[in-house]
Amino acid sequence: MLYIKTVGAIFFRFTYGLTLYDGIYFCLRVHRSAGGSSVALLPFWRQCWQSAAEMIHSLFLINPTGDVFLEKHWKSVISRSVCDYFFEAREKAVTPENVAPVLQTPHHYLISIYRGKLFFLSVVQTEVSPLFVIEFLHRVADTFQDYFGECSETIINDNMVVVYELLEEMLDNGFPLATESSVLKELIKPPNILRSVVNTLTGGSNVGSSLPTSHLSTIPWRRNGVKYTHNEAYFDVIEEIDAIVDKSGMTVFAEIQGVVEACVRLSGMPDLTLSFVNPRLLDDVSFHPCVRFKRWESERVLSFIPPDGNFTLMTYHVSSQNLVSIPVYVKQNISFFDSGSSGRMDITVGPKQTMGKTVEGLSVTIHMPKSVLTVDLTATQGNYTYDLTAKVLVWDIGKLNPQKLPTLQGSLSIQAGVPKPVENPSLNIDLKIEQLAISGIKVSRLDLFGEKYKTFKGVKYVTKAGNFQVRT
Amino acid sequence: MSSGALYNDQGGAEAAVEAGQENTPTTGGTGGTGAAFRLFNTDFKKNEDLKEMLESNKESLKLEAMKRVVGLIAKGKNASELFPAVVKNVASKNIELKKLVYVYLVRYAEEQQDLALLSISTFQRALKDPNQLIRASALRVLSSIRVPIIVPIMMLAIKEAAADLSPYVRKTSAHAIQKLYSLDPDQKEQLIEVIEKLLKDKSTLVAGSVVMAFEEVCPDRIDLIHKNYRKLCNLLVDVEEWGQVVIISMLTRYARTQFTSPWKEGFMFDDNEKTFYDSDAEEKKDQEETKPYTMDPDHRLLLRNTKPLLQSRNTAVVMAVAQLYWHLAPKQEVCIVTKSLVRLLRSHREVQFIVLQNIATMTIQRKGMFEPYMKSFYVRSTDATHIKTLKLEILTNLANEANISTILREFQTYVKSQDKEFAAATIQAIGRCATNISEVTDTCLNGLVLLLSNRDETVVAESVVVIKKLLQTQPTQHSDIIRHMAKLFDSITVSMARASILWLIGEYCERVPKIAPDVLRKMAKSFTAEDDIVKLQTVNLAAKLYLTNSKQTKLLTQYILNLGKYDQNYDIRDRTRFIRQLIVPSEKSGALNKYARRILLASKPAPVLESAFKDRERFQLGSLSHSLNSKANGYHELSDWPAVAPDQSVRNVDVIEPVKERAPALGKTRKNKSQDKFYSDEEDENEEEEEEGSESSESSSSSSEESCSESEEEEESEKSSGDSGKNSSSSEESDDSEQEEKKKAKQKKSKASADSGSDENGNGPVGHDSCSSAESSSESGSDSEDDSADSPPPQKKNANKSQSKVVMDNSKNQVSLLDLDDFSPVPVNTSQSSVLSPSLMSDLEGLSLSNMSPTLQVTSPTFSPVKTHELLHHMSGKGLSATYHFPRQPCLYQPSMVSVQLTLTNHSDQILEEIHVGERSPAGLSIHCFNTIERLQPEASVTVSMGIDFSDSTQAANFQLCTKEDQFNVSIQPGVGELLTPCTMTQQDFSKEQGKLMGMNETSATLSVSTAISSAHAVSNQVLSVANVGVVSSGSVSR
16 A cells, blocks of 8 residues: 555656656656556546546537538647547438537547537537536627527638638637637627628738727726717517417416517616516526626516617516416327328317417428428418428427318328327427517516616517427 | 646647657757758748748738748648747737747747747737737736746736736736746745735736636635635626636635535435435425525625526536536525526527436436427437437436436337437336336336337347346346247347346256247257357356256256367366366365356345436536546635535625725726715616626626615624624614615715716715714714614604605714714615616506405504604705604605605704705606795704605605795605505405415515524514515515
8 A cells, every 4th residue: 555655756746857748648648558467546636636627628510411610729639530439420320410519539529519400519628617618608609699690611711811810719629718709799790791891902911900998997898988879678479379289288387488588779888777577487597698687586677788779688487376378279180090001190280378469470380200202282371391301390380270271181101010009199390479478478568777867678478389289 | 847847748738730840959940950941841841931031021921931831830830930030020010920939938938948938029029008908918928938937027916907907917827827826836826926916906807817827826726715705706797708707616615615504414425316216206306405504694695695606607607606506505596597598409400419318317316407499419319329328327317207208209209219328328228217116117018028129229138138137126027028039039139138047047047947948958059159258158057957847957067168168168078177167066066066047046126217417416527527537637625515604794895995996996087086975876786787898797786785784784793892782773774874865865866966967976975085084973872872863753753554654854863984984885785776667667566455345454564663864954954954854654645646745954053044855856756845944043953854756666756945035956766665555454355355465566675684684573674674564474575
């Protein structure tokens, strides 16, 4: 025992003297050369000199065909061959969604997200909160979306330089630096058609010519000196119904998730207070960092200095004790026959609890069993499409007319010789109801402090179907 | 030598990508060897033309070239030979060009160290730039260039930047620390010094980054954290999201080494086992918790200050807080994280995955936490498979007698899923439910048997495997199921299932004596075509049958053993040989043969079906290691709670410090702040509150409470040196004087604003302050005792029946040096009350006498506060000074009024005449004034009482105090506690009244009681000093 300890100490001093540069690689070399005894000592060594603090090392963007089309390293360069482990996992998973977000390779850990058909793959070398990395990667994707309108391979390739500059600003030595979009937009101007034309003519640039000051202020999300001729503040209260309805039409589970999206264009440093008529409905909330949590706790009002432009002010959850009204019902009958390799489908959608509003944008999506070859259906309203490869049937209904309920019926043809599907496919419903927050939440007023100008205010309510599933 | 090592590392890592580089001379593309040229022909042509562009005079051409170079880097192509051309542009005026050059430098400097040195002077110059952004970016790039030669330069730059006025530059220097450390760990000691310095920084910008550096460089130097612990806790809300995550995880580690366990010893693990089977373990837990345990106030502070972060939009922050509560909070408090974690399930797929993993671990230990949210874990057909499996895992963990029927119904849907992998997992889950909950074992078993007729093979196979496990737990009653399975045997093709059936029949062959030999017969026929695992089980079955029923099966067994003997698989050959020796009596194996029956047919323990997440609990929640279920590099195990808490006092901070440090830290234009005492500081605080949301932590009630308790402790320690044994009184006093300070600050504020209108930040209050403190320093010693001795008599006099009252008292000496020292954290405190006041107002609305039933009896106040508040300072009052206090006597004049005692003193050398109350605001304010005092001699004082109707709000009552010549604006602001009236009522009445009150009337405040005083008396004194309430014997306080 004593012997081992001494050896450990010597070994330890030895490594300390040498591992000056890149801990991991060196560490592995020692591991290999020193043989068995060092294996046991390694964790000790690591605990002393490696820590949890090292964050994102590299980022690879991978397109649907499995090619790395962008790489960025914040520390020393890691070969892109590290992605092979990921490709292996991708191969095994049937769909891209099924790839595990966290993978372990011999020397690295790969944490990835899947957004807009692209994989954002980050490489980390040490212990880190996986959510930290995932959240950051999503923030990167959000920023791309915000800058370029979409987040696709072509658009990233077209704006490679801006993307690179963004990544450079967002992360320093693997630790997030500026992730607030308002700050970033000051550092790097988002491209638009006009500017790109002007830039090519004059040789101008996307980088702000004057140095920004805002992220030095104590309000990281807002810069000083915002000025508008029309001062306006609009809020969208968007609610989504998540529900599972069983075969018999019974609601197995339903809840409402809401989000308040704001579009605030106000000059100066406005201090806003938004209050609700019935804040008690809100069961669980999360806020943009600008919202003063203490005021919410004590008075149930949202008090905040808004960021400039569009942002998500809060998200909320309506307490599950309240009964959730389900706006539509679905009558369905899907059956597969044992003989003749065919099936029948009959779906009718009707209004249930719509609070007197019209249901719009109604559509039904069905993931058919793999054995369904083709469908032959007629819809009384709207159109349907059937994707033969993905086996997805989408019936786009549009506005729901309570007098004349839309139905879709017809036959399905099944691959011959394959046993009939055991389970009927479940239906995913999508819908939209304007001017209604299904939970009944209502904004009572918006007050502006700190600035003295007239403000145009508005609140819009929308209810949508979130994850609304009808089992059959 | 060291650089050599570096090169090797790099070279190895990059060999694949940078193949070209080896062929290219590192000094750049000055000629390019022929071989390289041929190899990278096209590349080179392109790069040549880039080089020309970079060397041109046109800025736009250079920019275009740099953009293309960056494009090459992004694609992972080699552009290192352009280094000389690029590095020339490092001093460019064009910001975008410069930025792109930086990008290039950071990428290639390591490979071209000599050339990279050319750029260093540019950065050194930029480090001195007046613009903080330029300084910061220069430091950023300089520290990102991994060239060992410049380590001393970096060290110097970091040290300078750490003392920079701009918090942004200091933040950058914190980042640079980590980079330098990874470049040269020999600098550790010096870097720790810088970290120590930066840890003291008060800026929220710096906090996250420096803790990050701390975690990287010296995570074991916990001693550096002590002094900054409270500050970090209080700043936490305002730190940017990413910093919050880092700080929370560091504080979790810290807390586990510094505080004692809030859980009962060994509680966590003992209880797990119980919760699994015992539904009322939850209750027991709570009962057990009532055992006295006093939490360190600092421990409480951490829990309290992290709680609001559960509402963060950043999922990583929410998870960090959740794990903090899980690892640090008392068991009954952990539940508050549930809702937030469930909320995260609405987020992206990847977030769901991680959160579900953590919930799965949590549900193993404490299913009660998530049971109300069971339905949130229902599986949707569109979920990814790994998410489905996790949800299933959680549902299984949550199952108990009450909800099992719901869960099983849900499982029925899942079994039919098209996703077969998931369907199989569901069957496993049903099996686990069946073993865990004995009530449903039969139901589950029957359900599983029904599944045997399923058309899908995987479902059937999985069912067989699970049934096998279930039957093993209670084999006696289920021979019919075994028979049924034997019948199914022909139709099942999945080898695992076939093997399971064979094993079952073999194991229980005596229960199915007719079928077993028949099955063996079939197997003998198909033996050669079976899978290995089935063959092995066939051999087993044969052996067991041979032992129990050798008459029928002897030949069959021999046949099978012969087949096995020549099998291709050595395992099967071995097994066959072994079995033969064991069961067939021969000369050699005499001894063993006797025991064959006991060996083969020993009763076997039933398999335990348990969660796959069982062993994950050894890892800290939310960590990468937890997610992977294996220890990741650099994972620190969370230490166990210390048996005895280390010294708490290490966290005590020199209280003067925060005030002083603030100004440079914030780097704002408020210069006066550092010089002013807390009065003006408080003003600032309020302003900040209005103009910047981020400062709100300062105003959080929690921090104020903390500071209050801190000051108590200090006060106490001071007192105890003087008069030991007066514990309770000293704590009273400290609290009193603290409140007094608060009042004074308020009063000053409003006074100042009334006086000087536009510039309320002005020097007025400061003037008072310095003067009074100077003057009163001599008197400060006797001060508090005086008060406590003086005030009781007046309170006796007017014992009447109005609500409560405010009294002013004449004391010449209320501002003392002692007070100031003790309460320098008060800025935090006062600003808190100013923020809360609107809410208090609304809270108090409707709390009026009309709510009270006539049966109410107003009790006489049990306690009279001894502290006085300053109303008018003699400097601003031209010699007239006024103080007031609340005697807590029912007001003589009107029941709705609060009585206030006012003490007026003449400090001037002239006689003051006609002292009376003048104009008041708000206009409707009803004040019962004192009679005009005709004359007041120099150095004389007079005590008068007045009644003020505050309309149950904490709004200040403003009025003028007039002498013959002058008017002085003054204001009295009562604490909530002063507006209350103690009443005695029956418990029924109390609950009735309470029902009427609705939620709006609730006001809560937390009092921190220092650990030294824990007697009931001391606690009630503490409460009484803040609010005018009566003591009820049962311990409940009515209001």
